[in-house]
Amino acid sequence: MNEQITLSEDERDCYQEITNVAMGKAADRLARLLGVYVVLPIPNVNIIEINEFKMTLKSLEGNATVSAVCQGFIGAGIAGEALLIFNDASFTDIAKLLDYPGNLDKHEELEMLMDVANVLNGACIQGIGGQLDIDFSQSHPVVLGQHCSISDLLNDKQNAWQRTMAIEINYTIEDHNINCDLLLLFTEDSVLHMNRLISFLLED
Amino acid sequence: MVSKVLICDDSNMARKQMARALPDHWPVEVTFAKHGQEAIELIKAHEFEVMFLDLTMPVMDGYETLEEIRKQDLPIMVLVVSGDIQPEAQERVKKLGAIDFIKKPVDQARITAVLTEYGIIGEAPNE
Secondary structure, three states, rough: OOOOOOOOOOOOOOOHHHHHHHHHHHHHHHHHHHHOOOEOOOOEEEEEEHHHHHHHHHOOOOOOEEEEEEEEEEEEEEEEEEEEEEEEEHHHHHHHHHHOOOOHHHHHHHHHHHHHHHHHHHHHHHHHHHOOOOOOOOOOEEOOOOOOOHHHHHHHHHHOOEEEEEEEEEEEEEOOOOEEEEEEEOOOOHHHHHHHHHHHOOOO | OOEEEEOOOHHHHHHHHHHHOOOOOOOEEEEEEHHHHHHHHHHHOOOEEEEEOOOOOOOOOHHHHHHHHHHOOOHHHHHEEOOOOOOOHHHHHHHHHOOOOEOOOOHHHHHHHHHHHHHOOOOOOOO
């Protein structure tokens, strides 16, 4: 990789605004699914070193208090992963909102996690794609640490990725103990390509 | 007569998009604010006819801004422009005194329709 990815202030602002619109759509879908009001934050857009990110992921592994679902997306020369990290304490409240009776077993927790991940990831990825005129295809969601270990996932991409653009959205649900983080990670090549795509939005 | 319009959004791109989406035949003088607090100060110092207000902003968000406008009884018509399209968000801002809600990304046809509906601008002149 010769060209190092960077973001100008305008580019960061543009990704933030695009995300803002996309996450609004995702929140609307979740709000309708659960019958709640989703509090929308200001999204964080940053270029991060993959090594830093690995440490964050490592700390998730073996952490009994969070669950994470990862879903790839690809289209028009842009590829990335959406990672949804859930605080396990949220499950009880989501279960109540979705009318699951009694205590949840592992299987039901998984089903719920997938439902929410599908809604949030899907709407957000399509929302971003829609604004950039890209039709993203999504892979099936994978629960991290369940169907694959985080170390495997990281080793896979070890050499390909040095730096990445990370968009971080923290969703909370009003009056409920529900909290999740959605991380969108784009490959280096994708960011270069996207920077070209958004340049038309930034023209005066 | 030139209308004085305030556009309040933390995103530079969103401010520009909003300004571009204003009807072509509407003579306006546009002022920008980066967050609610800046908007409130500007509203107190100058007279604006209309404000286009974003919801998710640092320092003072759109909800707080609407509350402040009501508390201080500031004379301005507020149109909320937001990506937060939850029905609850739309109800809340209307309860707080916003005259209408416009979804992001904005387009000129919708903006023109809303401004015409509330009599802020007249019908478009015949080309």
